[in-house]
Amino acid sequence: MGLTKTEEFTAEQNAIASIAKAIGHPARVAILEYLISSKTCITGNIVDQLPLSQSTVSQHLKELKSVGLIKGSIEGTSVCYCINEEVWEKSSNRLNQLFNHFQIENNCC
Amino acid sequence: MGLTKTEEFTAEQNAIASIAKAIGHPARVAILEYLISSKTCITGNIVDQLPLSQSTVSQHLKELKSVGLIKGSIEGTSVCYCINEEVWEKSSNRLNQLFNHFQIENNCC
DNA sequence: TTTCTTTATCGTAATATTGCAATAAATAAA
DNA sequence: TTTATTTATTGCAATATTACGATAAAGAAA
Numbered sequence: 001m002g003l004t005k006t007e008e009f010t011a012e013q014n015a016i017a018s019i020a021k022a023i024g025h026p027a028r029v030a031i032l033e034y035l036i037s038s039k040t041c042i043t044g045n046i047v048d049q050l051p052l053s054q055s056t057v058s059q060h061l062k063e064l065k066s067v068g069l070i071k072g073s074i075e076g077t078s079v080c081y082c083i084n085e086e087v088w089e090k091s092s093n094r095l096n097q098l099f100n101h102f103q104i105e106n107n108c109c
Numbered sequence: 110m111g112l113t114k115t116e117e118f119t120a121e122q123n124a125i126a127s128i129a130k131a132i133g134h135p136a137r138v139a140i141l142e143y144l145i146s147s148k149t150c151i152t153g154n155i156v157d158q159l160p161l162s163q164s165t166v167s168q169h170l171k172e173l174k175s176v177g178l179i180k181g182s183i184e185g186t187s188v189c190y191c192i193n194e195e196v197w198e199k200s201s202n203r204l205n206q207l208f209n210h211f212q213i214e215n216n217c218c
Numbered sequence: 219t220t221t222c223t224t225t226a227t228c229g230t231a232a233t234a235t236t237g238c239a240a241t242a243a244a245t246a247a248a
Numbered sequence: 249t250t251t252a253t254t255t256a257t258t259g260c261a262a263t264a265t266t267a268c269g270a271t272a273a274a275g276a277a278a
Binding site for chain 3: 003004005042043044047054055058059061062074076077078079
């Protein structure tokens with residue numbers, strides 16, 4: 001075991017979960033906040049900002065990229081990562097839909 | 110290792126991450142959706158809705174409860190779980206703050 | 219070419235998560 | 249009291265995640 005039963009849930013449920021999971025680590029939250037607030041996006045700068053080793057940061061970047069929240073473009077020897085606008089907005093909408101669906105009047109207890 | 114360096118990040122970053130982490134599993138998304146849409150909230154009904162064993166569902170409920178997204182009240186032999194309004198709204202705001210902070214104009218690439 | 223800089227990947231270790239069956243605990247019903 | 253019913257907990261196995269050092273890969277600079 002230790003294996004999520006993905007097939008048993010809807011595509012939408014899995015999509016929401018995978019976005020949330022990607023955001024579910026403080027280092028990745030910090031990376032996203034950094035990319036949002038800074039004009040530059042060179043990996044080296046991100047590594048300098050975080051209390052983690054270069055290889056660990058690279059791994060976190062890979063995870064954020066794999067769910068599409070960020071995208072990277074090669075610039076010479078370095079790589080520039082930034083927010084992937086389309087996925088960012090879609091993710092925001094998906095989470096909002098979950099959160100906004102709740103109505104206090106309908107809460108059962 | 111395998112241990113997140115929590116102390117190295119801000120309280121806000123950790124808070125956002127732990128909420129997201131709790132939502133980061135399709136079964137927990139399904140539980141939340143069920144609690145939002147249904148008028149009843151008895152654990153047994155939740156178990157019936159999910160393709161997982163009773164003990165596994167109980168564990169997922171525990172996780173959602175531990176971050177405060179849901180709360181449970183005992184009703185005889187059964188337990189009634191529902192959305193915790195205050196935490197729900199605060200969590201929504203926290204995630205919105207992250208998502209809304211991004212401005213396309215400022216994206217670096 | 220050689221060396222430096224930058225990022226990705228590999229290997230490894232430790233911890234966490236997912237899932238289930240079995241069982242405990244606690245109230246309700248017979 | 250005895251038996252159901254309902255949920256939580258324990259114990260276990262399998263997989264995933266986190267983190268780091270070492271190293272590879274690839275372009276830039278000397």
